Amino acid sequence: MDNYTSDEDIDDDFDTQLIIQQSLQDIHKPGTGQQSPEDESFLSAYYKKIVETIETGKEDVLSQLTKYHSAFDEADEIGWLPLHKAAVQLNKNILEITLKASKLSVWEQTTHNGETPLFLAVSNCLLENVSFLLLNGCNPNTKNVEGNSPLLTGANALGQASDSSSILLEAASGGNPDSVTLLLEYGADANVPKNSGHLPIHVAADRGHLLALKTLVPVTDFAAIKRSGISPIHCAAAGAHPKCLELLIQAGFDVNFMLDQRIRKHYDDHRKSALYFAVSNGDLSSVKLLLSAGAMPNQDPVNCLQIALRMGNYELVSLLLRHGANVNYFCRVNPLHFPSALQYTLKDEVMLRMLLNYGYDTELCFDCPHGDKVHRFSASEGWTSTVIKDTMFCEVITLSWLQHLSGKVVRVMLDYVDQVRICSKLKAVLQKQGLWSEIHFILTNPRSLKHLCRLKIRKCMGRLRLRCPVFMSFLPLPSRLKAYVLYKEYDLYEQGIFTGTW
Template identity: 90%
Template sequence: MDNYASDEDTDEDFDTQLIIQESLQDIHKPGTTQQAPADESSHSFVSADYKKIIETIETGKEDALARLTKCHSAFDEADEIGWLPLHKAAVQLSKNILEITLKASKPSVWEQTTHSGETPLFLAVSSCLLENTSFLLVNGCNPNAKNSEGNSPLLTGANALGQASDSSSILLEAASGGNPDSVTLLLEHGADANIPKNSGHLPIHVAADRGHLLALKILVPVTDFAAIKQSGISPVHCAAAGAHPQCLEFLIQAGFDVNFMLDQRIRKHYDDHRKSALYFAVSNGDLSSVKLLLSAGALPNQDPVNCLQIALRMGNYELISLLLRHGANVNYFCRVNPLHFPSALQYTLKDEVMLRMLLNYGYDTERCFDCPHGDKVHPCYTFEGWTSTVIKDTMFCEVITLSWLQHLSGKVVRVMLDYVDQVRICSKLKAVLQKQGLWSEIHFILTNPRSLKHLCRLKIRKCMGKLHLRCPVFMSFLPLPNRLKAYILYKEYDLYGQGIFTGTW
């Protein structure tokens, strides 16, 4: 023991001399003044005893650490990032090392945080060290201790929802790691599942976002709906955003509302001001989650940017079909891109499969031919105020006659004529159509009476109304033969239903 103490004193003297020498050199550097640093803690020096303790903890030498417990003050020292020996002991594998370190540390430092706001218990949880976590909890460490960001232990440091700078609690850290044993242990020792992180997210949100089903099953019964409502976001949103259909299915079965809308304070962080969980799932192209949400009654027309628009933009036939069959409004108007005709059309001009999907589900085709200029000459513009990706508020005839789209005009108009009665073609559109190969067929349709069969279908569809056309349940109860129902719904033009998966002209 005496020899050990002698070596220790020698090391300490050497370290002290080195520190003094370096300090004197810094003082006499040109332009250096003898002023105390603004933040002394960031430049604090640790003793040789502290260094020996840390080295012993990291190497797992229990006997050597036990001998160092006589250096009481060194166990209360912290390095430049705020780590005590107890923090180091919490993240190594040996519970005995942690026990020795805890006994040697003053109780006043058991809840002390690093500069990142982490308590020893938080570090043990985040490292998934269950024995260390249990030991610290049994010895009275607070599972709800707030960190430097003001959040409780169950939440700390998950960063699960894009809030990288938002620290959180120990239980949230456990939920983030998906360790059900840690979550259970923390709850058994009084951790509160209803303490939010600074962003408002709860442990249940993080578990859902990360796809940790077992942790989620533990957290659902102990999380208050009032806390979820206060947060402004449902775990259903999180499961949908993270593309975790298993978690989503569990939440739906547990009774969570699939039509819970994001609070305004959450929505404002998204450029599109999205509201619904369905929007997250559609944006991800996550068919499994979309099916679950729609089957559970999710409404497809709640967001400022319609879910159908996202699916059309992706060109995802299955998503489009799912949304249409569950009541998506084909005649939506996009808030940020209003058109004289419904916005959906712009995504289908080059794809007959998608175009017929919209037309079959009640797209307002007649409005596309509603040109106020008629046979008169259209006003001339010195420039085309369009690009290939942006369609501004203008008439259909102005759109389809653009130089980069007019080659499609004949095919698009020919398809549209299957869904209208007699329509008038304005002078501008007519001039372009006359140059297309389908003009003779189009001209024949325009100048001859439509068949009675065709007119009857149009009349029945008009009497039913667009809402009923978009409702499969309503159609199933109509007292009509299936063949007639199929005719009313344009089944002969349902290219996707016929297994045609590419509709490029």
């Protein structure tokens, strides 16, 4: 028996089977003659064979199947045509054969997610497929249901394989921005936003795609960025990408561009500045870049310094202070009679002296209206869900879980004030501390003339100048005197002391 069968016999047999199967399916189709997109059983055998051939990359077989034109117009349950399948295959010849077999009217047809064949090719970073589709006139500005255009998808091309909206950020990431360049050459608009308002430049900056960002910067309209309400500076800072940040700064983007109100409302803290994003990330490199470029550290409802203090990050706090962070800010959430920053430094002398050296209003901490009188009794101790307006320092430092620190904190603070009066409540607690004898001596004796002169000079300078150390360089004073006025002998951080826990 001859077991040899020719390829022609196989093809003829397959064609016969297809015709029989198609005839059976036609009998059971609804009267409308339309296949149900929810049921694969209504897909023709021709469609299934075409898709199988596309996925296996059999060019010769696919060429023979091009005569079944209607099957190339069929879509599966998620709206994928054979052309969509071909667009995500590595073999460009498969795409070329499929495109020629497909009607012109389906070249821009979308899946149920709104993805055209070009969109899918860009998403999968298949540059040859992208180039071929663009050469044949596919629209580079069509958006999917999320509002992403092919260009925006290309700029966002680095992600996880399971995420259909970001899987293929590879096109514009680190070493492969070619798809972005190609799309721009064929008329893609860099100023078309997605539904959220973000532009391709925002996505590239947020993902850290430096090469794609270089391509997008010169073709992005500043007016479009302004309309979006957010700067790519924010995105680079939020993503902790200092190289992208540096590129944007060099390109002239404003480091003090503030988030639009409609963007800010999505954040509980109503942040506004790019600096706030960088500080929140603890990203020293980005913070340095922004401050060096002129970023203002006191623009956000929650002060950047407060964030750094809560982190306990000495370098970040020192950096912000050297660039004018306001040590005397007041927190809106928990308003205190004394500047709010102090509450984060009560257990840390290094951090405490940082604030005091830069002009913290120490005298306000000793400003108690009760004086020697007995304080009113409080039914509850400490901070509660109900904010007590204008809480005094003496009320805070004498709490049961903080009073053991009172002697050390007050002793440090006395280095920055003239004669002050200790109220009855604070005095009662201090008298139980080991440092009371030293504190009592300072309080009951005249301060040295040298100390008083330093306080006078600092008062004449004003807190704004104390927050700007560069101002001191313009004063015609000896270096030793400048150091004394700035309390350099108490700058523990500069002395290399990086832990000041009592």
